[in-house]
Amino acid sequence: MSLSTRExxxxxxxxxxxxxxxxxxxxTGQLNAIVDYVAQLQEPDTSGVEPLAHGVEVRNVFxxxxxxxxxxxxxALANAPKRNEESFLVPAVxx
Amino acid sequence: MNADLxxxxxxxxxxxxxxxxxxxxxxxxxxxxxxxxxxxxxNVFVHLDPERALDQARxxxxxxxxxxxxxxxAGVPVAIKDVLCVDGEPTxxxxxxxxxxxxxxxxxxxxxxxxxxxxxxxxxNMDEFAMGSSTENSAYGPTLNPWDEARIPGGSSGxxxxxxxxxxxxxxxxTDTGGSIRQPAAVCGVVGLKPTYGRVSRYGLIAFASSxxxxxxxxxxxxxxxxVLQAISGxxxxxxxxxxxxxxxxxxxxxxxxxxxxxxVAREFFGEGLDPEVEAAVREAVRVYEKAGxxxxxxxxxxxxxxxxxxxxxxxxxxxxxxxxxxxxxxGHRAEDWSPKYPGEEELHPLVRMMMASRAEGFGxxxxxxxxxxxxxxxxxYADQYYNQALKVRRLIRNDFDAAFRDVDxxxxxxxxxxxxxxxxxTADPLAMYLSDIYTITANLAGIxxxxxxxxxxxxxxxxGLQLLAPAFAEENLLRTARVFERETDWNRKRPALA
Numbered sequence: 001m002s003l004s005t006r007e008x009x010x011x012x013x014x015x016x017x018x019x020x021x022x023x024x025x026x027x028t029g030q031l032n033a034i035v036d037y038v039a040q041l042q043e044p045d046t047s048g049v050e051p052l053a054h055g056v057e058v059r060n061v062f063x064x065x066x067x068x069x070x071x072x073x074x075x076a077l078a079n080a081p082k083r084n085e086e087s088f089l090v091p092a093v094x095x
Numbered sequence: 096m097n098a099d100l101x102x103x104x105x106x107x108x109x110x111x112x113x114x115x116x117x118x119x120x121x122x123x124x125x126x127x128x129x130x131x132x133x134x135x136x137x138n139v140f141v142h143l144d145p146e147r148a149l150d151q152a153r154x155x156x157x158x159x160x161x162x163x164x165x166x167x168x169a170g171v172p173v174a175i176k177d178v179l180c181v182d183g184e185p186t187x188x189x190x191x192x193x194x195x196x197x198x199x200x201x202x203x204x205x206x207x208x209x210x211x212x213x214x215x216x217x218x219x220n221m222d223e224f225a226m227g228s229s230t231e232n233s234a235y236g237p238t239l240n241p242w243d244e245a246r247i248p249g250g251s252s253g254x255x256x257x258x259x260x261x262x263x264x265x266x267x268x269x270t271d272t273g274g275s276i277r278q279p280a281a282v283c284g285v286v287g288l289k290p291t292y293g294r295v296s297r298y299g300l301i302a303f304a305s306s307x308x309x310x311x312x313x314x315x316x317x318x319x320x321x322x323v324l325q326a327i328s329g330x331x332x333x334x335x336x337x338x339x340x341x342x343x344x345x346x347x348x349x350x351x352x353x354x355x356x357x358x359x360v361a362r363e364f365f366g367e368g369l370d371p372e373v374e375a376a377v378r379e380a381v382r383v384y385e386k387a388g389x390x391x392x393x394x395x396x397x398x399x400x401x402x403x404x405x406x407x408x409x410x411x412x413x414x415x416x417x418x419x420x421x422x423x424x425x426x427g428h429r430a431e432d433w434s435p436k437y438p439g440e441e442e443l444h445p446l447v448r449m450m451m452a453s454r455a456e457g458f459g460x461x462x463x464x465x466x467x468x469x470x471x472x473x474x475x476x477y478a479d480q481y482y483n484q485a486l487k488v489r490r491l492i493r494n495d496f497d498a499a500f501r502d503v504d505x506x507x508x509x510x511x512x513x514x515x516x517x518x519x520x521x522t523a524d525p526l527a528m529y530l531s532d533i534y535t536i537t538a539n540l541a542g543i544x545x546x547x548x549x550x551x552x553x554x555x556x557x558x559x560g561l562q563l564l565a566p567a568f569a570e571e572n573l574l575r576t577a578r579v580f581e582r583e584t585d586w587n588r589k590r591p592a593l594a
Binding site for chain 2: 003008009011012013014015016017018019020021023027030031033034035037038040041042043044046049050051052053054055056058061063071075076078079080081082088090091092093
């Protein structure tokens with residue numbers, strides 16, 4: 001298959017990445033090369049094969065729903081790019 | 096005097112001197128700090144706070160002087176890959192995105208190192224978000240290979256591998272998602288161990304591909320690898336995938352010859368693209384094992400050729416999800432200006448543009464490429480064809496190992512298809528870079544442990560690594576099997592000639 005720059009631009013918005021027109025060109029070429037390369041995954045017979053999400057199979061782990069110490073607000077906010085006393089600040093979400 | 100102290104040093108040899116009272120940890124840390132200053136050009140550390148290291152050393156010295164009990168790594172410096180959270184210390188992941196990030200807590204592996212008395216000695220350079228095989232994807236410039244400064248140290252844990260190779264720390268921690276401990280260990284001539292998935296808690300390890308990532312040690316020899324592995328292993332309530340199994344005393348059993356020494360040689364690990372000098376060194380290692388009484392058997396891992404393509408679906412898919420947290424809101428870089436710049440952006444909400452601009456500025460090219468690839472593979476209409484198919488092939492790869500390990504205890508092969516390549520040689524071609532991990536990647540997909548030990552030098556003096564793979568949770572036998580080779584050879588005692 002071949003991805004067009006239009007399709008790659010759509011993926012970039014889904015991925016929340018701003019790409020310059022030059023980057024879009026480069027990535028389209030490189031993504032197509034990688035997608036062509038991974039096409040060989042269609043070769044082996046995988047009928048009846050269960051997908052494997054973890055190499056070492058993991059099971060659900062339960063614990064009591066007990067309250068423990070949590071991160072103090074100041075520590076949680078310390079790395080914020082923009083904040084006030086008690087919250088993270090972002091551009092207005094509602095117009 | 097300081098230089099002599101570090102000559103041929105290992106964690107074990109330094110511990111012996113510390114415990115005998117011949118040296119103090121403060122003195123040792125000062126010697127390593129001096130060396131770090133003298134070898135700054137290698138660009139091993141992205142962050143090294145002398146006062147913090149010295150404070151820890153003085154605290155351990157005080158405990159020893161007062162006769163208080165000390166941990167198994169008391170006073171020994173350990174360099175830390177900059178992907179592991181250390182409370183209050185810069186943790187950048189090799190990225191502009193996290194340039195000013197200071198985590199509010201320690202990773203569990205760090206908590207355990209502290210408990211063992213280790214001195215946290217700097218944060219080491221790495222490929223951005225652990226994506227790469229050369230450390231050239233770091234936003235802070237590449238690390239140089241101590242054996243040849245025109246060459247890459249491997250990656251993504253290139254800084255941690257070079258730290259040990261250049262005697263900038265006796266041991267270090269790295270992480271391995273597709274070979275990022277074993278491949279740099281091989282090309283830097285040190286030991287690197289990737290434990291079984293779930294052996295070491297990933298809490299506080301900045302996630303790249305959560306079903307593949309695992310923390311492990313770099314060292315000069317297997318005794319030090321055993322020592323560090325023991326310190327960081329074990330169940331952790333904060334990582335639900337960490338496994339509740341007892342942690343063996345890896346060091347105590349290291350010198351016992353394995354009860355069963357059946358070694359599998361997988362023909363798929365000797366394919367096209369393997370450097371002839373690497374192949375010769377690995378074939379020689381097979382002879383060393385034969386002489387030591389091992390049974391050598393041919394094994395086949397027919398689906399291993401699909402390892403790299405399966406990995407380059409699974410890992411980017413997981414990364415595209417994990418890295419969505421870097422959006423300029425809670426932590427990390429935020430762009431100053433997100434007004435529409437390119438065609439079509441006027442239609443996007445300002446909040447979306449803020450995220451897109453922040454991520455565009457914060458991430459480097461390889462990270463963007465993998466986020467794009469992963470987003471594509473998981474997008475509507477493609478998930479079944481790509482992601483689910485990759486997971487099915489992943490099971491075939493694991494089934495191959497399960498079958499092979501019915502006949503052998505350990506599988507042997509080269510770690511990396513070539514010795515260290517030149518800086519810049521593969522940066523323009525992502526696929527060529529991805530093939531650096533062709534022999535290491537299947538262990539991550541299957542979740543099994545693997546290690547690389549030095550097994551030779553090329554004619555031009557570049558290190559070669561031997562990879563050994565074992566069934567899940569067979570680290571004890573893996574270390575003992577590798578120790579058989581180490582005892583018969585002296586490759587692990589070679590050091591680069593650094594001026």
